[in-house]
Amino acid sequence: MNLVVLFExxxxxxxxxxxxxxxxxxxxxxxxxxxxxxxxxxGMLNGLTGQGLITSxxxxxxxxxxxxxxxxxxxxxxxxxxxxxxPKVLNRVVAAAASMGVKNIWLIxxxxxxxxxxxxxxxxPENLVAQSILGLEQARDTVLPAIAVKQRFKPFVEDExxxxxxxxxxxxxxxxxxxxxxxxxTTPVTLAIGPEGGFIPYEVxxxxxxxxxxxxxxxxxxxxxxxxxxxxxRLFSPSxx
Amino acid sequence: MNLVVLFExxxxxxxxxxxxxxxxxxxxxxxxxxxxxxxxxxGMLNGLTGQGLITSxxxxxxxxxxxxxxxxxxxxxxxxxxxxxxPKVLNRVVAAAASMGVKNIWLIxxxxxxxxxxxxxxxxPENLVAQSILGLEQARDTVLPAIAVKQRFKPFVEDExxxxxxxxxxxxxxxxxxxxxxxxxTTPVTLAIGPEGGFIPYEVxxxxxxxxxxxxxxxxxxxxxxxxxxxxxRLFSPSxx
Numbered sequence: 001m002n003l004v005v006l007f008e009x010x011x012x013x014x015x016x017x018x019x020x021x022x023x024x025x026x027x028x029x030x031x032x033x034x035x036x037x038x039x040x041x042x043g044m045l046n047g048l049t050g051q052g053l054i055t056s057x058x059x060x061x062x063x064x065x066x067x068x069x070x071x072x073x074x075x076x077x078x079x080x081x082x083x084x085x086x087p088k089v090l091n092r093v094v095a096a097a098a099s100m101g102v103k104n105i106w107l108i109x110x111x112x113x114x115x116x117x118x119x120x121x122x123x124x125p126e127n128l129v130a131q132s133i134l135g136l137e138q139a140r141d142t143v144l145p146a147i148a149v150k151q152r153f154k155p156f157v158e159d160e161x162x163x164x165x166x167x168x169x170x171x172x173x174x175x176x177x178x179x180x181x182x183x184x185x186t187t188p189v190t191l192a193i194g195p196e197g198g199f200i201p202y203e204v205x206x207x208x209x210x211x212x213x214x215x216x217x218x219x220x221x222x223x224x225x226x227x228x229x230x231x232x233x234r235l236f237s238p239s240x241x
Numbered sequence: 242m243n244l245v246v247l248f249e250x251x252x253x254x255x256x257x258x259x260x261x262x263x264x265x266x267x268x269x270x271x272x273x274x275x276x277x278x279x280x281x282x283x284g285m286l287n288g289l290t291g292q293g294l295i296t297s298x299x300x301x302x303x304x305x306x307x308x309x310x311x312x313x314x315x316x317x318x319x320x321x322x323x324x325x326x327x328p329k330v331l332n333r334v335v336a337a338a339a340s341m342g343v344k345n346i347w348l349i350x351x352x353x354x355x356x357x358x359x360x361x362x363x364x365x366p367e368n369l370v371a372q373s374i375l376g377l378e379q380a381r382d383t384v385l386p387a388i389a390v391k392q393r394f395k396p397f398v399e400d401e402x403x404x405x406x407x408x409x410x411x412x413x414x415x416x417x418x419x420x421x422x423x424x425x426x427t428t429p430v431t432l433a434i435g436p437e438g439g440f441i442p443y444e445v446x447x448x449x450x451x452x453x454x455x456x457x458x459x460x461x462x463x464x465x466x467x468x469x470x471x472x473x474x475r476l477f478s479p480s481x482x
Contacts, residue, residue, distance in 0.1 A: 002462050099462075099463055100461065138464060139461040139463065140462060180478075180479040181479075183424045183475070217474070217479060218479045218481070219482070220342060220380040222380065222470070223340065226341065228470075229469075230341075230470040233458070233470075233472065239459075241459030
């Protein structure tokens with residue numbers, strides 16, 4: 001936790017005093033080993049970042065005086081369209097995407113996504129927000145990604161994706177790609193990443209008809225949690241990252 | 242498991258028949274849902290890849306006729322010098338590095354590596370090999386990385402690292418870097434990645450004296466399992482990946 005994300009509800013109304021309990025208190029106490037007088041990096045959810053000066057702390061709660069003055073890091077100009085990963089890796093992938101500044105994520109179905117994955121409680125809005133916040137805390141960001149869940153591939157790709165991908169470079173990672181991803185972009189990208197086992201040719205064709213170009217990442221088959229930072233850091237200029 | 246890694250000890254002596262039990266049998270049965278007559282991608286540890294035709298299978302064991310004819314994917318020309326991650330992430334990082342074709346890894350101490358991490362049973366050679374094999378199976382590789390464990394920073398950096406980094410581009414990921422990592426390399430790199438919280442200035446200075454240049458990855462603080470594929474896929478030409 002390199003920044004503590006704060007919520008309006010953490011504040012004593014009409015004051016700059018925030019009160020933390022639970023997970024955040026434990027982290028500050030056990031990992032940061034902070035105590036009264038220490039200053040922590042904090043940020044308002046979807047708002048500015050700044051400092052929190054710890055004024056009191058016991059086993060139940062921590063109070064801090066909060067001052068906010070800095071913009072969070074810039075959002076990454078990326079629309080991420082991701083075949084729903086296995087529940088075991090979904091949490092990590094959402095947190096990693098949030099830590100890299102991804103602000104728009106669509107979790108979609110694909111032929112090789114097991115149907116049972118759609119029953120996972122990890123797809124609840126509460127869990128997706130919680131995992132996103134872990135990523136924001138890691139990267140000192142405050143702006144939650146919007147995560148949409150699309151359980152039908154064809155209607156999404158045909159009816160919604162063309163508008164999402166309009167005025168962006170639309171890429172699908174696929175071994176059939178005849179080019180490699182470009183580098184050092186500063187312009188918007190829509191990136192589609194398939195499930196373990198990849199998109200099937202029918203799905204790649206549908207994406208191509210929606211304006212996507214297939215790009216290949218190399219001959220190795222990577223896990224999605226490895227492929228995602230790999231392709232993002234290749235695509236974008238480090239000035240955006 | 243996109244390839245089943247086979248060991249000499251799996252084979253009936255003098256034959257091309259391999260017999261699998263335990264984890265690999267369960268994976269083939271429960272995940273691949275393969276049965277006699279099916280063919281699996283296989284590879285000999287540190288050797289060729291090819292096919293295994295399942296000839297019999299029950300709850301205890303599986304027999305396959307193995308033919309090997311293909312070279313594994315090329316190794317990545319990367320020396321990876323990694324501050325020892327938290328035990329919880331060590332397994333994932335080793336498997337991810339192996340999946341990306343990293344063949345030489347040094348796990349080193351640094352000021353911000355908690356001393357207790359060095360007591361982790363996950364540092365056992367048996368576990369490091371097991372995690373590496375998971376990465377090889379993911380990426381259809383067969384060649385184990387060599388993983389060296391160096392619990393003293395200064396003697397390693399002063400006495401061993403200059404020879405390791407000789408004739409390579411030696412880079413340390415650090416926010417002090419005045420340049421960003423290059424792209425599309427096909428030549429050898431030695432890459433040093435610090436712990437959560439980074440290398441301290443003294444450590445960066447020592448690395449610079451050993452021939453390293455600091456490069457910055459961006460303003461976001463990433464987890465090591467995110468930063469590693471990010472920088473590797475930025476550095477190297479996809480033809481090597």
